[in-house]
Structure formats: structure tokens, C-alpha cells
Amino acid sequence: MRWDPEQYGHYAGERARPYFDLLTRVRPPAEPRHVVDLGCGPGELTLTLAQRWPNAVVEGIDSSPEMIQKAQLLSSSVTFRLGDIAAWTPDDDVDVVVTNAALQWVPDHSDVIKRWLPAMSAGGVIAWQVPGNFESPSHQLMREVGDRPRWREFDLDRVLGFHDTMPTPVDYARLLLDAGWTADVWETTYLHVLPGVDPVLEWVRGTGLRPALAALGEHAAEYEQEYAAELRRAYPAGAGGTVFPFRRIFAVGHKP
Numbered sequence: 001m002r003w004d005p006e007q008y009g010h011y012a013g014e015r016a017r018p019y020f021d022l023l024t025r026v027r028p029p030a031e032p033r034h035v036v037d038l039g040c041g042p043g044e045l046t047l048t049l050a051q052r053w054p055n056a057v058v059e060g061i062d063s064s065p066e067m068i069q070k071a072q073l074l075s076s077s078v079t080f081r082l083g084d085i086a087a088w089t090p091d092d093d094v095d096v097v098v099t100n101a102a103l104q105w106v107p108d109h110s111d112v113i114k115r116w117l118p119a120m121s122a123g124g125v126i127a128w129q130v131p132g133n134f135e136s137p138s139h140q141l142m143r144e145v146g147d148r149p150r151w152r153e154f155d156l157d158r159v160l161g162f163h164d165t166m167p168t169p170v171d172y173a174r175l176l177l178d179a180g181w182t183a184d185v186w187e188t189t190y191l192h193v194l195p196g197v198d199p200v201l202e203w204v205r206g207t208g209l210r211p212a213l214a215a216l217g218e219h220a221a222e223y224e225q226e227y228a229a230e231l232r233r234a235y236p237a238g239a240g241g242t243v244f245p246f247r248r249i250f251a252v253g254h255k256p
């Protein structure tokens with residue numbers, strides 16, 4: 001399943017906002033030595049970490065070669081490299097871990113985070129943000145259309161089903177508190193106002209719809225037509241644009 005940095009870059013402003021909202025609550029006590037952005041994508045947001053902590057080693061890690069190639073074109077002191085979040089563990093000197101809109105792609109990611117907690121030094125911070133919109137019309141309709149007889153052979157319910165077991169905000173708070181960390185967990189529903197025709201389809205094409213498009217192959221455009229018709233009913237365009245509510249979950253833990 002490929003990532004397309006150009007498609008993902010649509011709505012970059014809307015996608016960046018939760019990153020900055022997350023970072024407002026990250027307060028390492030001293031100058032951090034090593035800062036890591038896991039699932040860094042095309043890297044522009046990672047650069048802001050280097051601006052905030054100019055004396056730190058800042059690293060962006062992502063499993064998509066397309067994303068890492070794009071990030072490596074940015075001229076900066078940040079090191080971008082390929083890597084899998086599920087296999088990553090913090091070195092002794094990692095003081096800040098940020099992972100924005102990436103952990104939803106990592107199965108059993110609570111267990112992965114739990115592994116990181118004891119490995120980090122006192123004062124360390126882990127901050128993550130994940131979408132909390134898998135029950136919203138945009139995602140329900142993906143599956144409802146996929147359940148029509150025409151599409152059943154592609155088994156989209158299974159293909160899209162890996163988000164079924166997303167932890168709740170309370171799960172994240174407990175995970176941190178049970179390990180003796182502080183827990184600062186919250187959720188926000190952004191009401192994005194999107195211009196243009198079929199903007200919700202355009203948005204999910206860059207992220208949540210990708211597994212379905214990959215499974216559908218040459219039939220993707222036909223499926224998209226049916227899905228877009230449903231999206232237009234669920235998110236009608238009006239004066240000023242289409243309102244697209246998008247819930248997100250944030251968690252920041254500090255190690256005492």
C-alpha cells in the first residue's frame with residue numbers, strides 16, 4: 001500500500017493544526033538531547049521540532065519510501081530515515097517522541113507504546129495524536145458502499161477493519177498512569193471547512209481510503225463514484241464550502 005505525498009499534501013494546513021495543538025502540551029524539563037518524530041510523513045512538520053529545539057538531534061522515521069524520499073529533499077539538519085514504528089525502541093538519549101496521525105496504522109499500538117515507556121529517561125515525553133473518526137459517516141460509508149453486492153468480492157470490510165480496535169482516550173490515559181507517567185489526554189472535533197468539489201473524498205483519498213483503493217485496483221474509480229455520491233449527501237456543500245467534522249484524540253505523557 002503506497003503513500004502518495006502529493007495527495008497527502010492536499011489540506012496540509014488542516015492536517016498540520018493538530019500537530020501544533022499536540023506540541024503545545026509537550027514540555028520536556030531541560031534541553032532535550034534527541035527528538036524523534038515517528039511516522040513523520042513528508043517531513044515539513046518535523047522541521048518545526050528542529051526549530052524549537054535547535055541543539056537537539058532531530059530524527060524523522062517513516063516506513064514509506066515515497067514519504068522519506070520527499071522529506072530528504074528538505075534542506076535541514078533533521079535526519080530522515082526509513083523505519084517501522086512497531087520495531088522501533090528509544091535509545092538512552094531520546095527525550096521526546098512525537099507521533100502524529102501515524103499510530104492508527106500500527107496494530108496493537110498500545111503495546112508498542114508500553115514498551116517505550118520504561119526505556120525512556122526521567123523527564124522524557126511521549127506525545128501522540130490519532131484520528132477518532134472511524135465511526136463517522138466518511139468511514140461508515142466507505143464500508144457501507146463496500147458491502148453492496150457489486151463490491152463484496154473485494155472484502156472491504158476486512159481491508160478497512162484494522163481500525164476496529166482503536167483504544168479510547170481513557171485507555172491511553174490508563175496506559176500512561178499505570179506506568180507511573182503523567183497523562184494529559186483530550187479530544188477535539190475540528191470542523192474543517194473545505195473548498196471545491198467532493199472535498200471529503202479528496203481528503204480520505206490521501207489517507208483512510210488508501211487500503212480500499214489498493215484492494216480495488218482498476219475498479220477504484222467506479223467505487224469512488226458511488227462513494228462520492230453518498231459523501232455528498234452526508235457532507236453537503238454550501239455557501240463557503242463543505243463542513244467536515246473530524247474528531248482527533250491527543251495524548252501526552254511525561255515521565256517523572
Ligand SMILES: C[S@@+](CC[C@H](N)C(=O)[O-])C[C@H]1O[C@@H](n2cnc3c(N)ncnc32)[C@H](O)[C@@H]1O
Nearest residue numbers: 039040041062063064067084085100101102105
Ligand atoms: C497520515 S500520515 C502522517 C504524517 C505526519 N506525521 C503528519 O502529521 O503529517 C501517516 C504516516 O505514517 C506512516 N506510517 C504508517 N505506518 C507506519 C509504520 N508502521 N512505521 C512507520 N511509519 C508508518 C505512513 O507512511 C505515513 O507517512
